[in-house]
Amino acid sequence: MIYNCPSSRDSAIAIDRHDILAHAREAFDLEGGLIYLVGHSLGPATHNALDALNQSAKYDWRRGLVRSWNSAGWFTLAKTTGARLARLVGARQQEVMIADSVSANIFKLASAALSAGLSASTTLIIEEDEFPTDQYITEALSTLQGAAFQRVEAGTGVAAMQETGGILIRSLVNYRNAERRDMAAEEKLARKAGGLIIWDLSHATGVIEVALNKAGAKLATGCTYKYLNGGPGAPSFLYVEKDLIEKLESPMPGWMGHASPFTFDPEYTPAGDITRFANGTPPILSLAALSGALEAFEALDISLVAAKARVLGDLVTSRARDIGLTVGSPLQGKDRGGHVSFSHPHAHEIVRALAARNILADFRAPDTIRFGLSPLFLRFIDVWDAMDALADILETESWDKEEYRERAAVT
Ligand SMILES: Cc1ncc(COP(=O)(O)O)c(C=O)c1O
Structure with a gap:
C-alpha cells in the first residue's frame, strides 16, 4: 500500500509530507484556503493551461x-x-x-x-x-x-x-x-x-x-x-x-x-x-x-494517482459513516471511481453551508452530496478538514438557514 488512510489530523499531515504526488499540486493556480472537492465536475486551472x-x-x-x-x-x-x-x-x-x-x-x-x-x-x-x-x-x-x-x-x-x-x-x-x-x-x-x-x-x-x-x-x-x-x-x-x-x-x-x-x-x-x-x-x-x-x-504514473484517489475515498467513506451519513458509493476502493457520494434529506443546504466555509462540494438532486477527490491537488489534510466541517455542520445544524434553501440554476 503506497498510501495509508489517516486516523487523525496529525497523521493526515504526516501522509501529505511523504506524498510522492505532493509536487503535482504546484501545477495548479489555487486560491489559498479553498478546499475544492469539485474537480470531478470542473477541474481547477493549472498555470500551464x-x-x-x-x-x-x-x-x-x-x-x-x-x-x-x-x-x-x-x-x-x-x-x-x-x-x-x-x-x-x-x-x-x-x-x-x-x-x-x-x-x-x-x-x-x-x-x-x-x-x-x-x-x-x-x-x-x-x-x-x-x-x-x-x-x-x-x-x-x-x-x-x-x-x-x-x-x-x-x-x-x-x-x-x-x-x-x-x-x-x-x-x-x-x-x-x-x-x-x-x-x-x-x-x-x-x-x-x-x-x-x-x-x-x-x-x-x-x-x-x-x-x-x-x-x-x-x-x-x-x-x-x-x-x-x-x-x-x-x-x-x-x-x-x-x-x-x-x-x-x-x-x-x-x-x-x-x-x-x-x-x-x-x-x-x-x-x-x-x-x-x-x-x-x-x-x-x-x-x-x-x-x-x-x-x-505528463510525468505522472496514473496508477499512483489512482492509489491516492482510492485512499482519499476511503477516508471520506469511513468518516462519513462515523458521522451517520448514508454512503451511496462502494466502500471498497477498488470498486469506486474518484468521487464519493452520500445522501441526506438536506443535502442542498449542507453543500451551501460547506461553501460558506470555503469548501466547495456538489449537490445532485434530490438528496446527494458528492465529494470529488482529485489526487493531483488535494491533500489528505484538505479532506480531513472538510470532513470535520461536515461533522460540525451536521451536529450544530448550521445548515438550517433560509438562505441555504435557495437554489441556483447550476447546483
Ligand atoms: C458521465 C457523463 N457523461 C456525459 C456528460 C456530459 O458531457 P458533455 O457536456 O460533454 O456532452 C457528463 C457531464 O458531466 C457526464 O458526467
Whole structure:
C-alpha cells in the first residue's frame, strides 16, 4: 500500500509530507484556503493551461492571426492533443482525438457503429441511471435510425447486451455513486455475445487507470473538463480502436473530417485517420488550454494517482459513516471511481453551508452530496478538514438557514 488512510489530523499531515504526488499540486493556480472537492465536475486551472490560453489568445490569435493555423499548429491541435491524452486511457496515440462534446461523440460513435454493423443486433441499450445526456442521445438516435431502444434497470445493461447482441452505452464510473465497472470482463462478454460497448469515460479519465487497448475496447468518449482540468466547456475526446478507424464513417461528415479540407471538394472523402470524426472548426482557445492542462499529467504514473484517489475515498467513506451519513458509493476502493457520494434529506443546504466555509462540494438532486477527490491537488489534510466541517455542520445544524434553501440554476 503506497498510501495509508489517516486516523487523525496529525497523521493526515504526516501522509501529505511523504506524498510522492505532493509536487503535482504546484501545477495548479489555487486560491489559498479553498478546499475544492469539485474537480470531478470542473477541474481547477493549472498555470500551464492559463499560459497556453494566454499564448494562444495574445500572440497566436492577436498577432499571428490566420497564419497561426499553420504556424501555431492550430490545424492539427485536435489530433496532437488527443495523442497527448491517449496514454491516460491506455490507447495508442493515433486512436484518440479531441472533438465536440461527449453528447455529440456518443451520437457519432453509436451511429457509425450501427451503420457499419459492428454488433449482432441494432438494439441500443442504456441503463436508467446513466448520465441523462447519454440517455437522451441514445434514445433520439434509435428513433432517427429506426433501431430498437431499451432503457433497462440499473445493473442489467450487460445482461441485456448479452441477450440481444446490441450496443450498450456505458459509463466506466457512474456519475452519481462512483460505482466502477470491470471494462476487461465486460468487453469479453460483449465479444462473446456479438455486442458492443461504447464507453463513457467522463468520470474515470485522469483519476483511475483506464486500459482501453488492454481490455479490447472498441469505442469510447469522455469529458476533459473534469479530472483533466481542461477548463469550462473544454471539448471532449473520442477513441476508436485502430482497426476500426477506416471502417467507420461519421454521421456528421463536416469539412474538418475530410481527407483534404482545403481542396474544397464538393464530394466528401473521409480522412484516413481519426480526424474523420471531426466535423466543423475546432475551438482553438479551449484546445490550447486543454493541451496546457495535460502537462500536469505528463510525468505522472496514473496508477499512483489512482492509489491516492482510492485512499482519499476511503477516508471520506469511513468518516462519513462515523458521522451517520448514508454512503451511496462502494466502500471498497477498488470498486469506486474518484468521487464519493452520500445522501441526506438536506443535502442542498449542507453543500451551501460547506461553501460558506470555503469548501466547495456538489449537490445532485434530490438528496446527494458528492465529494470529488482529485489526487493531483488535494491533500489528505484538505479532506480531513472538510470532513470535520461536515461533522460540525451536521451536529450544530448550521445548515438550517433560509438562505441555504435557495437554489441556483447550476447546483
Ligand atoms: C458521465 C457523463 N457523461 C456525459 C456528460 C456530459 O458531457 P458533455 O457536456 O460533454 O456532452 C457528463 C457531464 O458531466 C457526464 O458526467
